[in-house]
Amino acid sequence: xxxxxxxxxxxxxxxxxxxxxxxxxxxxxxxxxxxxxxxxxxxxxxxxxxxxxxxxxxxxxxxxxxxxxxxxxxxxxxxxxxxxxxxxxxxxxxxxxxxxxxxxxxxxxxxxxxxxxxxxxxxxxxxxxxxxxxxxxxxxxxxxxxxxxxxxxxxxxxxxxxxxxxxxxxxxxxxxxxxxxxxxxxxxxx
Amino acid sequence: xxxxxxxxxxxxxxxxxxxxxxxxxxxxxxxxxxxxxxxxxxxxxxxxxxxxxxxxxxxxxxxxxxxxxxxxxxxxxxxxxxxxxxxxxxxxxxxxxxxxxxxxxxxxxxxxxxxxxxxxxxxxxxxxxxxxxxxxxxxxxxxxxxxxxxxxxxxxxxxxxxxxxxxxxxxxxxxxxxxxxxxxxxxxxxxxxxxxxxxxxxxxxxxxxxxxxxxxxxxxxxxxxxxxxxxxxxxxxxxxxxxxxxxxxxxxxxxxxxxxxxxxxxxxxxxxxxxxxxxxxxxxxxxxxxxxxxxxxxxxxxxxxxxxxxxxxxxxxxxxxxxxxxxxxxxxxxxxxxxxxxxxxxxxxxxxxxxxxxxxxxxxxxxxxxxxxxxxxxxxxxxxxxxxxxxxxxxxxxxxxxxxxxxxxxxxxxxxxxxxxxxxxxxxxxxxxxxxxxxxxxxxxxxxxxxxxxxxxxxxxxxxxxxxxxxxxxxxxxxxxxxxxxxxxxxxxxxxxxxxxxxxxxxxxxxxxxxxxxxxxxxxxxxxxxxxxxxxxxxxxxxxxxxxxxxxxxxxxxxxxxxxxxxxxxxxxxxxxxxxxxxxxxxxxxxxxxxxxxxxxxxxxxxxxxxxxxx
Numbered sequence: 103x104x105x106x107x108x109x110x111x112x113x114x115x116x117x118x119x120x121x122x123x124x125x126x127x128x129x130x131x132x133x134x135x136x137x138x139x140x141x142x143x144x145x146x147x148x149x150x151x152x153x154x155x156x157x158x159x160x161x162x163x164x165x166x167x168x169x170x171x172x173x174x175x176x177x178x179x180x181x182x183x184x185x186x187x188x189x190x191x192x193x194x195x196x197x198x199x200x201x202x203x204x205x206x207x208x209x210x211x212x213x214x215x216x217x218x219x220x221x222x223x224x225x226x227x228x229x230x231x232x233x234x235x236x237x238x239x240x241x242x243x244x245x246x247x248x249x250x251x252x253x254x255x256x257x258x259x260x261x262x263x264x265x266x267x268x269x270x271x272x273x274x275x276x277x278x279x280x281x282x283x284x285x286x287x288x289x290x291x292x
Numbered sequence: 293x294x295x296x297x298x299x300x301x302x303x304x305x306x307x308x309x310x311x312x313x314x315x316x317x318x319x320x321x322x323x324x325x326x327x328x329x330x331x332x333x334x335x336x337x338x339x340x341x342x343x344x345x346x347x348x349x350x351x352x353x354x355x356x357x358x359x360x361x362x363x364x365x366x367x368x369x370x371x372x373x374x375x376x377x378x379x380x381x382x383x384x385x386x387x388x389x390x391x392x393x394x395x396x397x398x399x400x401x402x403x404x405x406x407x408x409x410x411x412x413x414x415x416x417x418x419x420x421x422x423x424x425x426x427x428x429x430x431x432x433x434x435x436x437x438x439x440x441x442x443x444x445x446x447x448x449x450x451x452x453x454x455x456x457x458x459x460x461x462x463x464x465x466x467x468x469x470x471x472x473x474x475x476x477x478x479x480x481x482x483x484x485x486x487x488x489x490x491x492x493x494x495x496x497x498x499x500x501x502x503x504x505x506x507x508x509x510x511x512x513x514x515x516x517x518x519x520x521x522x523x524x525x526x527x528x529x530x531x532x533x534x535x536x537x538x539x540x541x542x543x544x545x546x547x548x549x550x551x552x553x554x555x556x557x558x559x560x561x562x563x564x565x566x567x568x569x570x571x572x573x574x575x576x577x578x579x580x581x582x583x584x585x586x587x588x589x590x591x592x593x594x595x596x597x598x599x600x601x602x603x604x605x606x607x608x609x610x611x612x613x614x615x616x617x618x619x620x621x622x623x624x625x626x627x628x629x630x631x632x633x634x635x636x637x638x639x640x641x642x643x644x645x646x647x648x649x650x651x652x653x654x655x656x657x658x659x660x661x662x663x664x665x666x667x668x669x670x671x672x673x674x675x676x677x678x679x680x681x682x683x684x685x686x687x688x689x690x691x692x693x694x695x696x697x698x699x700x701x702x703x704x705x706x707x708x709x710x711x712x713x714x715x716x717x718x719x720x721x722x723x724x725x726x727x728x729x730x731x732x733x734x735x736x737x738x739x740x741x742x743x744x745x746x747x748x749x750x751x752x753x754x755x756x757x758x759x760x761x762x763x764x765x766x767x768x769x770x771x772x773x774x775x776x777x778x779x780x781x782x783x784x785x786x787x788x789x790x791x792x793x794x795x796x797x798x799x800x801x802x803x804x805x806x807x808x809x810x811x812x813x814x815x816x817x818x819x820x821x822x823x824x825x826x827x828x829x830x831x832x833x834x835x836x837x838x839x840x841x842x843x844x845x846x847x848x849x850x851x852x853x854x855x856x857x858x859x860x861x862x863x864x865x866x867x868x869x870x871x872x873x874x875x876x877x878x879x880x881x882x883x884x885x886x887x888x889x890x891x892x893x894x895x896x897x898x899x900x901x902x903x904x905x906x907x
Contacts, residue, residue: 187611204612207603277361280338
């Protein structure tokens with residue numbers, strides 16, 4: 103903003119009074135007014151190491167996962183693998199053989215859901231147990247280091263899990279207005 | 293109309309459909325640019341997925357059964373039925389609203405195939421569809437999927453090849469062509485499925501097929517799909533230094549396929565459970581059939597597995613408590629599948645009961661003998677002389693041979709994903725060959741069993757345009773019309789019938805048979821019907837050949853044919869002398885016409901598809 107027109111008398115009165123009190127109360131401010139009045143150029147002293155007021159970082163907006171994908175996957179797992187039925191059932195009452203038999207069904211169905219809707223690939227191509235080296239600037243989201251985490255990369259360690267990544271996702275498309283919260287409709291035989 | 297950009301091959305299967313296409317401009321010689329169309333389809337209400345195969349099922353839901361929009365497809369929200377995976381899974385719970393095996397009904401001479409008769413066991417309030425309409429709906433879905441994926445290349449402007457079983461009779465071929473035209477195929481060609489399988493094998497070999505076969509080879513194509521078994525024989529001939537392929541014979545229509553095998557296994561396990569006191573309801577039996585299919589695949593794929601556990605899930609939410617457990621053992625699999633469907637039959641064995649017997653029954657005429665190897669033995673024996681009139685083959689078969697000796701075998705159809713079943717079939721054929729001191733047949737490997745037919749069909753559309761080898765063959769039967777012989781009527785005795793040849797064996801597409809010299813008197817304004825016959829073995833009969841008698845194996849009675857002469861310009865009731873004339877269209881269908889003695893008119897003679905044979 104440019105101040106081409108001088109401020110009004112009332113504004114100047116208000117400025118004079120507030121400046122008067124600021125000079126009395128703020129040594130640094132007084133120093134700057136002195137420099138202004140004597141017309142000398144003045145370099146600002148460097149800001150003190152410990153800033154008097156902490157710098158406010160903008161808050162991280164955590165993104166909210168859209169529920170549609172989760173509901174859809176849950177519906178698929180129930181439809182193909184009876185996943186909810188299996189997990190919601192109290193297993194302690196049944197012998198292992200019965201649980202195992204049901205687990206086969208769930209396993210087969212879950213596999214089908216994974217196979218049809220996701221293309222999965224290991225994050226690391228090396229065999230588990232082999233020595234791997236992580237260069238400077240390795241992707242911390244794709245590789246998690248554990249154990250003796252000290253010093254600087256490159257790190258060398260043993261691959262305990264190859265990791266999984268979804269290469270391709272192809273969930274079914276949905277008709278507009280399709281109710282996803284019904285992950286398994288009730289069935290009534292007529 | 294612009295020139296087609298693509299050759300589209302459609303496998304219109306009994307249990308699955310598939311569509312493959314070739315970019316004509318992007319292909320040259322034996323190097324082709326080919327893809328399989330992922331077909332968007334409902335997999336659950338309101339849930340759309342694209343799959344390579346479209347299950348050939350239609351579900352006709354109750355008006356209140358689904359929420360609004362549950363049947364919407366990307367290209368239409370107007371449908372009142374579902375086609376594909378959702379139809380199959382939904383129909384498993386409500387079979388009275390499920391249309392399945394429409395293709396088998398399409399060639400079932402005992403029913404009216406234009407009448408709304410499917411589902412066969414639907415209650416009166418369900419709006420049924422005709423076998424023709426069902427085929428039309430599958431094709432329409434494929435067309436819409438195509439135009440959704442390729443909006444720049446309208447379906448009607450592409451070259452479309454639709455496959456049919458080699459054993460389809462002229463009426464079933466005509467109905468398939470009619471459905472395809474109604475679905476918008478303007479440039480339609482029909483192709484026999486075993487030929488399509490061989491085309492796919494040729495295409496996949498990228499030229500190497502010329503080294504894999506040699507002149508004098510007789511290739512047996514054994515195609516066992518979900519619902520039908522189909523055999524063809526293709527001879528390799530050398531003409532002026534080039535290899536040529538001649539399809540010399542096709543088998544009878546056998547309603548027997550992989551679905552029957554899964555069902556047979558399920559019944560075997562259900563019987564075992566019943567002996568333990570567990571009775572299964574219809575829903576559980578269907579679940580068991582699915583379980584048996586995957587158990588079968590495991591046992592057939594892994595020779596060291598002795599048994600596979602089966603679990604029939606409860607219908608309620610108590611999964612662990614309510615499920616029924618059983619197992620499928622290798623012994624059961626061997627007894628049911630290998631000994632039931634692929635027994636090590638002798639070449640002299642014949643199927644028990646004829647495949648087409650019992651045309652009057654209302655259900656589908658399933659093969660009465662499940663043994664595919666016995667059907668194969670009958671086919672090879674019946675076609676013993678198939679190559680006799682082919683140059684270079686006459687001296688090949690030794691004297692006293694009881695069947696035509698194939699030298700190579702190509703398997704097709706999902707059933708042969710099992711190495712064990714393919715090996716058993718090949719071993720059986722080779723045992724027959726060695727019993728007549730012939731060399732064992734080689735196996736032509738490398739076909740994609742699920743998609744070969746669609747891929748081969750698209751490839752055929754491409755080679756028709758002048759690139760690559762074509763299988764020659766023409767019609768696989770000669771056709772006859774019944775003529776009552778002029779002998780004095782004997783009371784109580786049917787006048788003997790003679791068969792007049794109208795169309796010789798091996799008529800190529802776009803060719804015409806000679807005009808028959810025999811004249812028939814047709815009454816103007818009245819429908820006249822003729823009995824109609826086909827023969828897959830009488831190769832030498834020419835138009836006008838009159839058969840006084842024939843062996844029951846030689847001629848097969850087909851649906852009647854009929855024509856009605858319009859009364860325009862003629863007095864009703866007048867008798868017009870006509871001659872009958874056959875031609876094979878470019879699309880591959882047989883057409884019969886009646887030509888008057890004294891005019892230039894042509895009246896179409898229709899195949900009867902209304903099941904008169906049942907009456």
